[in-house]
Amino acid sequence: MREPDAVFWTFVFPIILAAGLGLAFRQRGPDRAHVGVIAEHSSPLTESLSGDSSIIVQSLGDSAGALALRTGKVALLVMPTAKPDSVRYVYDPARSDAVTARLLVDRALQAGAGRTNPVRTTDSFVTEAGSRYIDFLVPGLLGMNLMGASIWGLGFAIVTARSKKLLKRLMATPMSRAQYLLSFLISRLVFLVFEVITLLGFGHYVFGVPLRGSLITLALIAIVSAVSFGGLGLLTASRAKTIEAAQGIMNFVMMPMWILSGVFFSAANFPDAIQPVIRLLPLTAVNDALRANMLEGASLAAVSPQLLIIAAWGVLTFFAALKLFRWR
Amino acid sequence: MVTSPALRVNGLRKAYGDVVAVAGLDFEVGSGECFGLLGPNGAGKTTTLEICEGLLAADSGTVEVLGRTWDSAPDELRELLGIQLQETQLSEKLTVDETLTLFQSFYRNARSLSEVIDVVELGEKRSARVGALSGGQKQRLAVACALVGNPQILFLDEPTTGLDPQSRRQMWDLVSQFQADGKTIVLTTHYMEEAERLCDRVAIVDHGRVIAEGTPNALIDAVDLTHLPPPEPRKTHATLEDVFVSLTGRTLRDE
Ligand SMILES: Nc1ncnc2c1ncn2[C@@H]1O[C@H](COP(=O)(O)OP(=O)(O)OP(=O)(O)O)[C@@H](O)[C@H]1O
Ligand SMILES: [Mg+2]
Numbered sequence: 124m125r126e127p128d129a130v131f132w133t134f135v136f137p138i139i140l141a142a143g144l145g146l147a148f149r150q151r152g153p154d155r156a157h158v159g160v161i162a163e164h165s166s167p168l169t170e171s172l173s174g175d176s177s178i179i180v181q182s183l184g185d186s187a188g189a190l191a192l193r194t195g196k197v198a199l200l201v202m203p204t205a206k207p208d209s210v211r212y213v214y215d216p217a218r219s220d221a222v223t224a225r226l227l228v229d230r231a232l233q234a235g236a237g238r239t240n241p242v243r244t245t246d247s248f249v250t251e252a253g254s255r256y257i258d259f260l261v262p263g264l265l266g267m268n269l270m271g272a273s274i275w276g277l278g279f280a281i282v283t284a285r286s287k288k289l290l291k292r293l294m295a296t297p298m299s300r301a302q303y304l305l306s307f308l309i310s311r312l313v314f315l316v317f318e319v320i321t322l323l324g325f326g327h328y329v330f331g332v333p334l335r336g337s338l339i340t341l342a343l344i345a346i347v348s349a350v351s352f353g354g355l356g357l358l359t360a361s362r363a364k365t366i367e368a369a370q371g372i373m374n375f376v377m378m379p380m381w382i383l384s385g386v387f388f389s390a391a392n393f394p395d396a397i398q399p400v401i402r403l404l405p406l407t408a409v410n411d412a413l414r415a416n417m418l419e420g421a422s423l424a425a426v427s428p429q430l431l432i433i434a435a436w437g438v439l440t441f442f443a444a445l446k447l448f449r450w451r
Numbered sequence: 452m453v454t455s456p457a458l459r460v461n462g463l464r465k466a467y468g469d470v471v472a473v474a475g476l477d478f479e480v481g482s483g484e485c486f487g488l489l490g491p492n493g494a495g496k497t498t499t500l501e502i503c504e505g506l507l508a509a510d511s512g513t514v515e516v517l518g519r520t521w522d523s524a525p526d527e528l529r530e531l532l533g534i535q536l537q538e539t540q541l542s543e544k545l546t547v548d549e550t551l552t553l554f555q556s557f558y559r560n561a562r563s564l565s566e567v568i569d570v571v572e573l574g575e576k577r578s579a580r581v582g583a584l585s586g587g588q589k590q591r592l593a594v595a596c597a598l599v600g601n602p603q604i605l606f607l608d609e610p611t612t613g614l615d616p617q618s619r620r621q622m623w624d625l626v627s628q629f630q631a632d633g634k635t636i637v638l639t640t641h642y643m644e645e646a647e648r649l650c651d652r653v654a655i656v657d658h659g660r661v662i663a664e665g666t667p668n669a670l671i672d673a674v675d676l677t678h679l680p681p682p683e684p685r686k687t688h689a690t691l692e693d694v695f696v697s698l699t700g701r702t703l704r705d706e
Contacts, residue, residue: 287540297529
């Protein structure tokens with residue numbers, strides 16, 4: 124532990140991030156629709172809606188109602204019209220909570236007016252660990268962390284050694300160059316243990332993020348990922364002479380993956396046309412494999428396509444780095 | 452003393468774009484000799500050494516080290532060479548012991564750590580971080596890294612620049628000791644006193660060319676003291692500095 128800064132970025136930062144996001148998206152009570160009604164408190168319209176437990180009703184004046192809708196305090200405005208027994212819904216159809224509110228309000232009003240449901244339905248609720256946002260997030264953070272630690276860690280070590288002419292000095296010894304670069308990959312494994320255990324331990328014990336798959340498979344995914352990203356780290360650092368230049372290249376390599384590879388939200392949100400490319404990115408494969416293992420309990424065989432993609436990246440980037448590497 | 456040459460440099464040229472760093476350089480260093488390259492800043496000393504060390508490719512000319520060329524036997528040569536570069540900074544986070552162990556691990560018949568540490572007198576600093584060493588101690592550690600592979604030929608680029616007189620003397624002792632084992636040394640320096648004390652022969656380099664070569668005494672004797680600009684003519688004994696001034700009309704350290 125001779126690099127206090129590095130310790131902060133690899134260990135403390137992801138935990139703060141997980142804690143912050145975990146709190147922001149923590150388990151709330153059942154979702155309820157916020158609805159504004161342009162009518163008196165005691166009007167029949169207001170009464171019939173406040174009877175429904177899934178709706179929170181506010182009775183508002185015209186302008187206050189418009190403001191509440193604009194600022195998102197209510198998702199839907201219900202306005203009586205001139206005709207008897209008819210109302211108008213005002214909402215933004217692109218907001219899913221507004222659409223939900225419309226359905227809930229409509230159901231309550233129609234039922235209050237005497238509509239009966241021809242089909243009997245019952246609900247059973249899922250609040251199980253594994254389907255919450257934090258469960259989605261922690262494996263993504265772990266993947267992002269494995270990538271960042273490899274690329275930043277190796278990148279800075281190598282570029283510093285190059286700018287201090289240490290690489291040049293080593294060149295003049297009989298040292299095997301491939302072994303020297305390999306040693307960087309192996310050094311990643313040492314840190315990896317701490318990184319994975321802190322982040323997963325935190326997620327598991329504080330937020331109850333599940334670890335359904337075999338821990339051995341999980342360890343294997345983490346090891347292959349760390350070594351593979353190590354290869355990418357070597358490649359990003361293979362030419363740069365200054366820290367600034369290296370930083371630019373690292374961000375250029377990592378930025379697309381932070382966005383595309385499903386760290387904070389599912390990669391499935393991107394258009395179908397670019398899905399094949401996204402699937403081939405190493406971080407996508409790592410995140411998919413981690414999620415499959417942790418959340419679905421997938422077997423080694425089930426995650427082997429992802430492992431193959433990750434390993435291929437590692438091998439290709441390592442040999443490319445060995446070829447391109449600037450030692451002076 | 453001079454038998455088959457340990458280093459032979461012929462017609463060496465190297466340019467960086469428009470800057471000609473080495474412009475046709477020739478010299479030979481005999482086995483067991485201590486040879487000095489002297490010259491002002493930018494004369495091409497470092498460039499010449501780095502070509503000899505196999506770190507740079509020459510534009511033209513030949514270099515033969517211990518009878519081998521870099522093209523034919525690079526791995527063998529790296530085992531036989533000990534080098535100290537002008538500008539290397541070793542990892543600050545490693546200790547002296549760790550640094551030397553790392554370098555030791557590269558060589559097939561390396562020397563023992565404690566032996567090398569004794570030679571450079573860093574015994575008290577074995578577990579100190581490199582970052583916590585003084586300039587002179589760092590420089591001695593760099594030389595220790597050069598010695599740990601048990602080299603047959605040692606290349607030192609300004610080994611005593613920036614050192615206080617005591618550290619410089621320690622460095623001289625160390626070089627003399629290495630030479631006493633019958634091994635070859637090639638060094639660069641700005642200090643006349645150093646060249647006069649350590650080197651069997653020196654080559655004075657200016658603008659990438661050797662402008663004079665010989666034993667320090669022979670070079671000094673060749674100087675006509677009366678031709679020196681004042682106040683030098685009043686001296687009775689010329690120095691290598693005077694040699695340089697008389698050859699170029701400039702002082703050696705007019706950087
Ligand atoms: N990497 C480089 N790129 C461009 N020019 C260079 C490079 N290295 C050296 N030079 C130029 O080549 C010339 C010789 O440089 P060199 O480092 O060999 O001089 P030197 O004799 O070692 O000087 P000093 O006593 O300052 O160490 C100088 O003019 C220098 O500017
Ligand atoms: Mg130099």
